[in-house]
Amino acid sequence: MKSPHKSLFLSLMMVSTCMVLSSSNWLMTWMGLEINMLGFIPLMYFKETTNESETAAKYLVPQALGSTIFIASAMTTLHLNNLQILMPIALCLKLGAAPFHFWFPPVMAGLPLLPAFLLLTWQKIAPIFAISSLHPTLTTKILPIAAISALWGGIAGVNQTDIRSLLTYSSIAHTGWMLASVSSPTPTLTLYITTYILITISIYMCLTKQSTKSHKQLFSLKEPYDSFLLAITILSLSGLPPLTGFIMKLLVLYSTKASTIVILGLILGAMTSLLYYLSLTFSPLLHMNKTHFSKPQITSKTSIMFLLSQFLPLSFIIFYF
Known part of the structure; x- marks a missing residue:
């Protein structure tokens, strides 16, 4: 597929997301979600292989069903009126939240790197903000889905060694935290999803430097400084204190209206996710302790994205609160 066509479908995907965010009725929201889906599917085709066609079909069927x-x-x-509960459930299906995540790991496994990160980040914006625009009684009823997503994302990622699978189940866990922040009266959802997108983009920029599959290859970058920044970014994604990911999760727990059982599910899921992320980064950090660090280039793209992902959300918190 030529580059102008990719730019056209990427613009269509962004415009449709803005359409969902600014819509005033359910028909416009539905049209925006459909255009968003149709704009993303052509971006899945990079090499036009049979595997990409199969992945596109796996993505199309659950999205159309939702x-x-x-x-x-x-x-x-x-x-x-009793059927109103189907609206947030349908949006959770499009979002890939557990237990409606059956399509999400196979699609992520078959996507190229750039569409995979678009699915992890941008494609979550429209459904999650459509859920936030629902009546508070409906958003309260789907809070158990938030706890299930956080728990399943943490448990299913324990035995994974592939980087893309780890990011997939981490995304399911973070989806649970986004759903929990929907019931917050403050702009917690906007801050949380902004932080998640910035941290994920930082990881994507590190992964584009070389082809990595297992976690041992992830920290074998030529520059030890880049490997160190990648390890810190992954720990921030897991919610290790006192990094930005932990502060955002603390903000969600402070402002959410979820019950005690849901909050316990979120905390247990976060602790389980932190377990396999610590095991992922512990050995490379010990190895880098013996490595000679050259003078770091603060102006590099990796350093800039790291600084943005860690300090920009904190400045947003000061601005809003």
């Missing part, structure tokens, strides 16, 4: 349930629920709520 859109169908969403618009059907929006139309039938005029007569049957």
